Amino acid sequence: MHKIRYTTILLLAVFCIIPIVSILMIHHLTLTDTLSKMGSGSLGKSAAILKIENYDTVGDLTSALSAVKGDHAIYFDDTEDDSTLRYMYFNRNYINLPMKEGRFFKASDFTEDNAVCVVGKGKVDETYKKGDDTYCNPDGREYRVIGVLGYESSTVLDDYIFVNMLSADLKDAGIFTFDFFDISVPDERAEEMIDYYTDKGIRAEVCSQAASFSESVMPQVFSARWFICLLAACFLCLLLISVRWVEHQKRELAIHRLVGASKKNIAVLIVCKYLAVFVISFVVGFVYCHIIYPAYFASLISGYLISIAFIIVFLIWSIFYILRTPIEEVIQ
Incomplete structure (x- = not known):
């Protein structure tokens, strides 16, 4: 149970970090671009x-x-x-x-x-x-x-x-x-x-x-490259932690299956648990962005919409993975 809690907290933290890192990087890119243009x-x-x-x-x-x-x-x-x-x-x-x-x-x-x-x-x-x-x-x-x-x-x-x-x-x-x-x-x-x-x-x-000369310099080329690498690293981290989270959920879900829960109920439970983590992180990101960077609220929404595509793919994989795993293998 402690492992499940630890993994869930870690998953929640990563979901919170991704939009915050994205907002900070967008903020940095925008300001760098603006300040470089101010010279002209x-x-x-x-x-x-x-x-x-x-x-x-x-x-x-x-x-x-x-x-x-x-x-x-x-x-x-x-x-x-x-x-x-x-x-x-x-x-x-x-x-x-x-x-x-x-x-x-x-x-x-x-x-x-x-x-x-x-x-x-x-x-x-x-x-x-x-x-x-x-x-x-x-x-x-x-x-x-x-x-x-x-x-x-x-x-x-x-x-x-x-x-x-x-x-x-x-x-x-x-x-x-x-x-x-x-x-x-x-x-x-x-x-x-x-x-x-x-x-x-x-x-x-x-x-x-x-x-504008700055259209061809660092803000659009070099910083954007590091931003993409950072975002890719965050999503890779999210993927690895999500997979680990699913592994910890298998035993609990297998017990639900043993007591007669249908595949539909299991699928709904997986979706609800994962989305609960996502919603909590959205609230944290919303508060952070609204207080610190209100001008980038649209970027926050865009970032979460992009994350939804990842979540849908991951949830589909999670449901099939858990339901296709034999109960005997999980209980051992």
Whole structure:
């Protein structure tokens, strides 16, 4: 009985470890990819820098992102010494950034009357409390701080302040960066943006455009290779422990067969026991992910869906293996 308990606990631990390791590795890959892209000022698969003139409001600029199909972001950077004030807007989804406190922008945050910002951890000393909220005044206007960016070690993100572009006055700005998150070749998308602005009477021209260099470096190649090896090792460990768990279950299930339990009841018992372990591990992974890495909850669900394929195959093998084993052989 002690062996069964030990094996069950070990099986439960492995089921808990796999999603946690997967989330940590996905977190590492995402941050590595993000931080490597930050050096070039863009975070998408490709980017274009446009010179835009003769626009009346910031809304004239951001409306193009809704009119042109795809996932995009627009930035205007005001850099002074080692500090960067980035006015930004995105239309749908954005990449995951490392947060020390609070959260990053959501698409719903971008309204003209919502003066909010996200500061890097190196800019926290420039913030101040006002009632229950924290504020920052990087350009002469007061913005409410909704989050603090920062990784464990020092990065270029530490000296950034991200501001809701729609709430700012950018009439004198002329050079804007457009981030494209769904295409690796920016030429056609940049032309679509220019055509939209031209139709609105706004003058726009391409200054430069490029695919993200980081698409070909470590995050997608080397780290991904180690991630696959680590995941394969975890599943191999899970398989070996699961087989050992089944071996320990054989005697108990043989007793059920001796007292008249049908094959259907035995199969249901095997499935229920194994799924109980899986469900407990899911709860542990759910709590861990929700508290520590809420942005990766979708990855947790995807990981468990992949695990279900493994579980189905293993359970089918377990049922046939146990039911085909003679009772006499098990009792000996």
